Amino acid sequence: MAKQPLISMRPESRGLSYDRPAASQIFGFIRDAIISMELLPGQMISETALAQQFGVSRTPVREALIQLSNIGFVEVLPQRGTYVSKFSMEKILEARFIREALEVAVVTQLATNPDEAVRLEAVNRCEKILSDQKTAAADDDALAFQNLDDSFHQTLAEFTQYPRVASFIEAEKAHMDRVRNLSLHVSGQYKRVLSQHAAIIKAIKAGSAEKSAAAMSVHLKDVYNILEVIPQEHPEYFV
Amino acid sequence: MAKQPLISMRPESRGLSYDRPAASQIFGFIRDAIISMELLPGQMISETALAQQFGVSRTPVREALIQLSNIGFVEVLPQRGTYVSKFSMEKILEARFIREALEVAVVTQLATNPDEAVRLEAVNRCEKILSDQKTAAADDDALAFQNLDDSFHQTLAEFTQYPRVASFIEAEKAHMDRVRNLSLHVSGQYKRVLSQHAAIIKAIKAGSAEKSAAAMSVHLKDVYNILEVIPQEHPEYFV
DNA sequence: ATCCTACCCCTTGCATACTAGTGGGTCAAG
DNA sequence: CTTGACCCACTAGTATGCAAGGGGTAGGAT
Numbered sequence A, B: 001m002a003k004q005p006l007i008s009m010r011p012e013s014r015g016l017s018y019d020r021p022a023a024s025q026i027f028g029f030i031r032d033a034i035i036s037m038e039l040l041p042g043q044m045i046s047e048t049a050l051a052q053q054f055g056v057s058r059t060p061v062r063e064a065l066i067q068l069s070n071i072g073f074v075e076v077l078p079q080r081g082t083y084v085s086k087f088s089m090e091k092i093l094e095a096r097f098i099r100e101a102l103e104v105a106v107v108t109q110l111a112t113n114p115d116e117a118v119r120l121e122a123v124n125r126c127e128k129i130l131s132d133q134k135t136a137a138a139d140d141d142a143l144a145f146q147n148l149d150d151s152f153h154q155t156l157a158e159f160t161q162y163p164r165v166a167s168f169i170e171a172e173k174a175h176m177d178r179v180r181n182l183s184l185h186v187s188g189q190y191k192r193v194l195s196q197h198a199a200i201i202k203a204i205k206a207g208s209a210e211k212s213a214a215a216m217s218v219h220l221k222d223v224y225n226i227l228e229v230i231p232q233e234h235p236e237y238f239v
Numbered sequence C: 001a002t003c004c005t006a007c008c009c010c011t012t013g014c015a016t017a018c019t020a021g022t023g024g025g026t027c028a029a030g
Numbered sequence D: 001c002t003t004g005a006c007c008c009a010c011t012a013g014t015a016t017g018c019a020a021g022g023g024g025t026a027g028g029a030t
Helices: A022-035 A047-054 A058-070 A089-111 A116-138 A142-158 A163-180 A187-205 A209-233 B022-035 B047-054 B058-070 B089-111 B116-138 B142-158 B163-180 B187-205 B209-233
Strands: A074-077 A081-084 B074-077 B081-084
Touching (some): A022 A163, A047 A058, A089 A116, A089 B163, A116 A142, A142 A163, A163 A209, A163 B089, B022 B047, B089 B163, B116 B142
16 A cells, blocks of 8 residues: 655656756755654654655665754664654754854844945845835735745845855754744734844944844844743654 | 775774764764865865775765765765865855854853853863863974864863754864864964963853953954965965 | 867766664464 | 564665766877
């Protein structure tokens, strides 16, 4: 009997593109499936099953899973199986710590950038995103809101000119998005996030490193709210 | 004819341990060889050659190389070869930026830790390392000095209780150690490093987040000195 | 002499086969 | 009914073979 596929794929995306390494594409598929909670914490994901589903051999799947274990999304237990990582308070706080460290450094560098034109462009682009976010909040479109939140932080990171900084932030952010996607507790949070983003922009515009850092720090500590309710609502996903 | 082995191995370490995945062990071997400049930037390292040398198949070697490419130590060019990454000013500055962001956050957290006993233990352990470092400097033992420098920063990072923070710092530091190992420009630097470490300890002891962060920031910006001479001395290792 | 072309070797990417080890399920003994 | 041993199915780790493509080289044409 055919098992339930681990990852649902639309027909047009069932096949992998031929002009890019299969392992890299598979990595992206699984990562997105984990972030969106399509693959649930604690769930076993077999190399063989994924290989059949993607129509490839175990080798590229295995390479993708190794990469995912590096960023803490799965855990590979030799001779036992590969499992989607469960949440743990320690790991979430760790991701938050790393992300805050990086993002504080990002806004500090940006706010103290002597080239005012650069600061202005950053501010303009972030204000555009913020205004779109207000629209998304008004429409109660949580998905769009979250994507724009991503854009906001990525845009800031790109101004460091250090691509790995942006990718690190994205990776650490993903850990928290995963938790956030457990339930849509965002309705009441729209307003707070919007005002926090506005405060960050304002501080950068003013060229104040201290205020920028403080505003970012406050913003990123906001997840503590969620962390007080979610573990109790979904204890099965926590270690 | 037998080619020159890529990595020199002592007889007793020529074989891999059987109770640990081969890929992981090989990863460590190659990483250390790259940091110590035993494998030179730009040098080609073939999967086949390494496999023969370690007495394994290409598979575990390949997995190790993929991991090394993730941390930017090698570059895998499909159908062309795998090469030890050359230095680039951008990548070095990027590593420095990430490391500063993390280490500043580390000492900030430590300095503001309300539990004074924890601060005291951190200070004590770091002072012990610092005193060993003074001995190493007096003996002009650059290798010991560098190892102790590692210990100093790792010890601080461990006090965050976030293991990934320590490993990130270690990884970013490795990029700079690689450059540093190009030549022993350290003789004149001993004194500066020692006083900078002392300043960091003093600020933590005083419980001042601002002073701790500033002291760490100054310390990590010190590499700029090296970066002004090394690229000119070894242009062949830079892109 | 120079340029172009065809070929061949070597590279990584992927597929397949095999090994060792874990955990569960079954069956028999107490 | 409980408990223990054994067997089997399935896991990840590794070995090996094949496919596809890039690059250098040799040889011929101009």
